Amino acid sequence: MADKLKKSVIYLYGLPSFGFQIFIYVELMFFSAFLTDAVKMPVALAGSVLMITSIFDLIWVPVAGIILQKSNLKWGKFRSWLLIGPPVAAVLYVVQFLKIGDPMTNAITACAGFIVGHLVFDVYYSAHIAMNSALTDRVDERVKMSANRGIFNALGSLTFSYVGVRAIQEISKALNDPALGYTTVVIMVALFMVLCYWIFFFLTKEYAFRGTVPVTQKKESMSVPEILQELFHNPPLIGLLLIDLGRYVGKFVVLGLAFYYFKYVLNDLPGMAIFMTGLTVVMLVSATLATTVSKIFGPRKAYVGALCIFIAGLLITWLVPMSATAFKIVMLVSFIGYGLPDALVVAMYATCVDYGEWRTGKNVRGFIMALLTTPIKVGNFIKSVIITTALASASYVADMTPTPELIQAIKNGFCLYPALVMIFGLVVFVILSRKLKDMENDLAAKKASAEN
Known part of the structure; x- marks a missing residue:
């Protein structure tokens, strides 16, 4: 890894994090409100949904790490997940914020979208993080990329605070349907998140197998x-x-x-x-x-x-x-x-x-x-x-x-x-x-x- 990375890769390393922050903040700030106020789910049922999903959210951390460690796809061990993970997660995120049928049916779909979706989130989110050390062994480049990720994280939080919250309120009012307002905003932020990951995927094409074994060679097996x-x-x-x-x-x-x-x-x-x-x-x-x-x-x-x-x-x-x-x-x-x-x-x-x-x-x-x-x-x-x-x-x-x-x-x-x-x-x-x-x-x- 003697060659330095392109500046575009270093300075846009945080771009996926920007999209992810805007994407995930709908859930962080409004998932419980969506269940209780938009879907009109009883508090006890909504609490059960939050508890069940939280348990799986913890379980998925080592599972995602093992999946990422043992996978080795054709576009790079880590880079491949930036292509295939975000669109799958986007669909599941919409399911999580979709009003369907009675409260119990909605509880089932919200749990399913969250549980499966978060496993996918954890894998491609971790793949992006792993690329920090896979792309380069230079400490200065790693630190710059890490710092740029921090900047993009903060920008994503700030953007959602000003734009996302207002968008949910205004779209819900315009459609006269709070649940549909959430769903519409989720579709918008999900598409934006996919775009951010795909841009970085194409930026890193020439570095696809840095720090890893190409899929055409013997796989890393543990x-x-x-x-x-x-x-x-x-x-x-x-x-x-x-x-x-x-x-x-x-x-x-x-x-x-x-x-x-x-x-x-x-x-x-x-x-x-x-x-x-x-x-x-x-x-x-x-x-x-x-x-x-x-x-x-x-x-x-x-x-x-x-x-x-x-x-x-x-x-x-x-x-x-x-x-x-x-x-x-x-x-x-x-x-x-x-x-x-x-x-x-x-x-x-x-x-x-x-x-x-x-x-x-x-x-x-x-x-x-x-x-x-x-x-x-x-x-x-x-x-x-x-x-x-x-x-x-x-x-x-x-x-x-x-x-x-x-x-x-x-x-x-x-x-x-x-x-x-x-x-x-x-x-x-x-x-x-x-x-x-x-x-x-x-x-x-x-x-x-x-x-x-």
């Missing part, structure tokens, strides 16, 4: 147990999964408890809209700065330092009484600690792929890169536990008077609990990532020996 064992031979990967889990718990809890914090702690519910927009802008700016910061400090130190900012912001907010304005400033600054690592994380998983191959001689790039979604899904589950625990500890009921117990419970859930999860992940990562030094020293020694 059994499922061998693939799973690679996780336990890779301490830096375990550390990265845990530190990343803490980061996502921090983000999801902040987003999930923001309503309660602004309403009961700050008494400034209108300020929540400005705050949420500010978070997206901060993440965009952080992603833009990621390449420069990584060049100065290195990806691992930049990640750890940024997460310390996030933790410090949460602990300061927990300890110090603040006005609404001071709270917004502290939290927006602290969210640099989420946004900057988000732009570097793909490059760091790529390093774990290198470490695994260096230690065992086996390349399980597809499986390892698919694990990137594990902290997201586990973090979302832990978020639900934290929010439920915090509110239940103060016997919360809607529109209750903000008692000292409620205010402290919300602050604990918003600040203290996620900070503790992040501190644990940070400590474990710092300890386990030291193993990377062995690989770096060995490769440096081999390079020096070759030059002499």
Whole structure:
């Protein structure tokens, strides 16, 4: 892999992520609302749909990694999925947001579209992530692509916040049918997502088999147990999964408890809209700065330092009484600690792929890169536990008077609990990532020996 990648490949590496963010945000923000308000599904039935789909969403992570690792299609091991996965997922996504028959029938179709669709999502999403390390072994190119993905992620979130939400409202009103409004928007974002993936597919034609074995040659063959064992031979990967889990718990809890914090702690519910927009802008700016910061400090130190900012912001907010304005400033600054690592994380998983191959001689790039979604899904589950625990500890009921117990419970859930999860992940990562030094020293020694 001596030749440098084309600039178009490096700078448009994040394009599929842009399309995916706009695509998936309909589900993240409106799936439950579609079930209860558009389809008029009973709350208990809608809750069952959400629970069943969440369970499968967790199960599919290792399954998708194994599928990606063991597949080897004609257009490139990872690149092929960018062509065939998105259109299949698009159809299933429409099924998920389609009003058909009575509520029970709709529950079945929504579950089917979600369950099968998310398995497909996980495979092609992970294939795109895996291409970061497959396309190049240059650290600077990996970091640039990872940072550009972070920028496109933030742009996708921002675009949907301004365009997607309004589109659902306006189209539903124009059609005088909320369910059909959701379905129409889903079709539009699904087509746009497919286009983004296909553009990058064609951009990478000449790099189709970089870092992999062409389909015409002998296939990379490992059994499922061998693939799973690679996780336990890779301490830096375990550390990265845990530190990343803490980061996502921090983000999801902040987003999930923001309503309660602004309403009961700050008494400034209108300020929540400005705050949420500010978070997206901060993440965009952080992603833009990621390449420069990584060049100065290195990806691992930049990640750890940024997460310390996030933790410090949460602990300061927990300890110090603040006005609404001071709270917004502290939290927006602290969210640099989420946004900057988000732009570097793909490059760091790529390093774990290198470490695994260096230690065992086996390349399980597809499986390892698919694990990137594990902290997201586990973090979302832990978020639900934290929010439920915090509110239940103060016997919360809607529109209750903000008692000292409620205010402290919300602050604990918003600040203290996620900070503790992040501190644990940070400590474990710092300890386990030291193993990377062995690989770096060995490769440096081999390079020096070759030059002499």
